[in-house]
Structures are given as structure tokens and as C-alpha cells.
Amino acid sequence: xxxxxxxxxxxxxxxxxxxxxxxxxxxxxxxTAIEYLFAFTMEAGMLRTVIFIGLTIVKxxxxxxxxxxxxxxxxxxxxxxxLPMMFIIWLIVALVNLEGGAIKEARGIVDYEGNGAxxxxxxxxx
Amino acid sequence: xxxxxxxxxxxxxxxxxxxxxxxxxxxMMWFFLLSxxxxxxxxxxxxxxxxxxxxxxxxxxxxxxxSTEYWPIPEKVYEAFPGFHGVELPLVFVGLMTFILIMSSVxxxxxxxxxxxxxxxxxxxxxxxxxxxxxxxLSCQAWEWSHFITGTDTATIGDVVVNGIxxxxxxxxxxxxxxxxxxxxxxxxxxxxxxxxxxxHVFSGVVLNxxxxxxxxxxxxERRGHYEMVEKVGLYWHxxxxxxxxxxxxxxxx
Numbered sequence: 001x002x003x004x005x006x007x008x009x010x011x012x013x014x015x016x017x018x019x020x021x022x023x024x025x026x027x028x029x030x031x032t033a034i035e036y037l038f039a040f041t042m043e044a045g046m047l048r049t050v051i052f053i054g055l056t057i058v059k060x061x062x063x064x065x066x067x068x069x070x071x072x073x074x075x076x077x078x079x080x081x082x083l084p085m086m087f088i089i090w091l092i093v094a095l096v097n098l099e100g101g102a103i104k105e106a107r108g109i110v111d112y113e114g115n116g117a118x119x120x121x122x123x124x125x126x
Numbered sequence: 127x128x129x130x131x132x133x134x135x136x137x138x139x140x141x142x143x144x145x146x147x148x149x150x151x152x153x154m155m156w157f158f159l160l161s162x163x164x165x166x167x168x169x170x171x172x173x174x175x176x177x178x179x180x181x182x183x184x185x186x187x188x189x190x191x192x193s194t195e196y197w198p199i200p201e202k203v204y205e206a207f208p209g210f211h212g213v214e215l216p217l218v219f220v221g222l223m224t225f226i227l228i229m230s231s232v233x234x235x236x237x238x239x240x241x242x243x244x245x246x247x248x249x250x251x252x253x254x255x256x257x258x259x260x261x262x263x264l265s266c267q268a269w270e271w272s273h274f275i276t277g278t279d280t281a282t283i284g285d286v287v288v289n290g291i292x293x294x295x296x297x298x299x300x301x302x303x304x305x306x307x308x309x310x311x312x313x314x315x316x317x318x319x320x321x322x323x324x325x326x327h328v329f330s331g332v333v334l335n336x337x338x339x340x341x342x343x344x345x346x347x348e349r350r351g352h353y354e355m356v357e358k359v360g361l362y363w364h365x366x367x368x369x370x371x372x373x374x375x376x377x378x379x380x
Contacts (some may be wrong), residue, residue: 008348012241021239025232032224039201039217039379044187049380056375060368067235067364077146077153081160088167095171100178111184112196 024066031059057089153356156303159365162327166369169323170376173316179288180310194284194298198309200378220378223266224370230259231367240361241353246342250358253339256363260332266326274301274317288378317377324366324373331366334359 035055042048065071070078142220146153181196189201201216208219233255240248285294286305298307306314337360347353 008244010245017239020233021235025228028228035379052379054377056371059371063364063368067231070362073148074146077148081156085163086162092167093343096174096178100175104179109181111182113185
């Protein structure tokens, strides 16, 4: 296993491959910049949250597919990683959006409007 | 490996064929990362569930003030930058942290790529950059935590329990696990837990990177004939970057 190899052949750099790596890095930087643009110009709300999560999944796709090289592996390996994660994402959406909202409603928790006045107890039954 | 193509179906059961055409170590790293992703998903689900069931601030963002009664706007919490005391720079510091981590991920890919070419010098160089990136990120996080714990100049008034005694209209500075000046107790607790758990992953990643760096520099992988260890630890390092992408979105943007 650990035998001495005196003359190791260093394969020369493939410029196109290196450029491909940097291209993915630039894409990730640009998507992050777009996220910042939305963070500062758009009002907080459901739509903005969906945009943020969508862009995050796009970034995750590039990292997993290119940096982690999963996109170039065998189909079976791709599916054994991606399918469980798809179920997890479904769970996140189900728990966050539906459960969180339902619990909030059931507890009678209301949002704070904010008129510059001092904050009193928002939820009396809390 | 050259005989793989000619192996008959019968001899597959006799060993010598790699499932998914990936080596044992690489495959197990993938499954470990999948289980680790479950852990982080659990944390993020908890965060999002608690956040979406907590009272939100729905008024004018400019008139926003911190209160223990509702969830804070993240841009108002993370707006400090080292050396710029009192200047509002929302999300700038965390943007720098994101940049550092993505760049260290890029240098890791370059190290793996150099390993494929048996370029020892390249591996050592890019591994060193990756380690520097990891340390830079950890330093940033240390500063962010200390700022988060110490708090801002203005206190938030709230009713809290201090050392087992209920205190009304108490001046809250910074954050601890019981209460914080930014929002409900769960806000700081989740911040500590999730960014802390991620930071611990970064730390163990840096330790692994240092080991790989020394092994590559001393020529261990060159004697072995391949740089697969760089690839495996690279997978872990990219995963840390991947988790940060999600933490960044959920904690700092939404």
C-alpha cells in the first residue's frame, strides 16, 4: 500500500476545469448578492421568505452537485442522498408553515403592530 | 480497477466491485453527511416552528425597537462590525463570514483537483488556504458571539427571572440562555445552539484539514498513490459550507 514511488507524474493543469470551479464560485456569490438585494429592497412577507428559500436551494444544488461532485456520481448514489432530503424538505414545509401557524392561531398569539408606543403584553393568556 | 469492466455478474458477489462506483470511505462519508443533515434539519425545523408560532413585529421596520414580547427583525440584531462602533451596518459582517466560508470551499475544491493530478505542491498550497479560511471564519464567529452576549449600548426593558427572582422592568443587556435583549428567550437559545453546533462542525473540519495538510505535506498520499483522503475530508468541508448557506438564510435573512 505505502510503497515508495520515486517518480510521480504530475498531470498538467486543465485550465477549463479550474475555470469551471471558479464559475460555480461566481454563481454562488451572485446568488448571495441577489439575496442581499431582496433583503434590503423588499418588505418582509411570505413571498420574500419563499424567494429566500428558493435561492438557498439553488445555492445548495450548486454546492452539492459541483463542489461535492454528486452530480457526476452514479444515479443510485444521487438518489440515495437526494430522496431522503426531499422528504426532509417536505417535513420542514409541513411543520413550519402549517404546524407553526396552526399552533400560533390555537394559542391566540397576535402580531405586534408597533406605533412607537411602549409594548404591553401581546398575549394575555401566555 | 482495469478489470472492473470485464467482471461477470456472478463474480460481483465475490467482492472486488464497488457499490455505486464509489470507494467504501467515500460512500460512508456520504451517508454520515446524510445523517448529519438530518440533525441540522431537526434544529432548523425547531427554529422555524418556534419562530412561526411566536408573535412577529408587523409594523414599520424603521420604528422597530427590541422587546422580549416578539421576535426581532434579524437586520436589526446583526448590524455590528468590528471597529465600527455605533454604525449601523446590517448583515455586512455575516456577509463577510459567508464570503470567507464559500471561498474556503473553493480552495478545498482546488485542493481536491490538485490531488487528482497528483500535484503535491498544489494540494499543500490549497489546503493551507482552506485552513486559513476556516480559522478566519471561526474568529469572526467568536467576535459575533461575544458581541451578541455583551449586547448594545441601549438596554431593553422587560420582565425576567434573574437568579430565581422575578424582576419587572429589568434592564436587559446582551443575551444569555434565560433572557436576552433582542427578543423572546428562545431567540438567543436557538442562536447559541444552531450557530454553535455549526461552529463546532467548522472547528472539527479545521482539525481534519490540518491532519490532511500534514499528511499531504509529508508525502503520505504520494506514497499511497492517491489523494482520496483529501476528497473525503473535502466532502465534509463542503457540507459545513452547505449548512451555513441554510443557517444564513434562516437566521439572518428571513
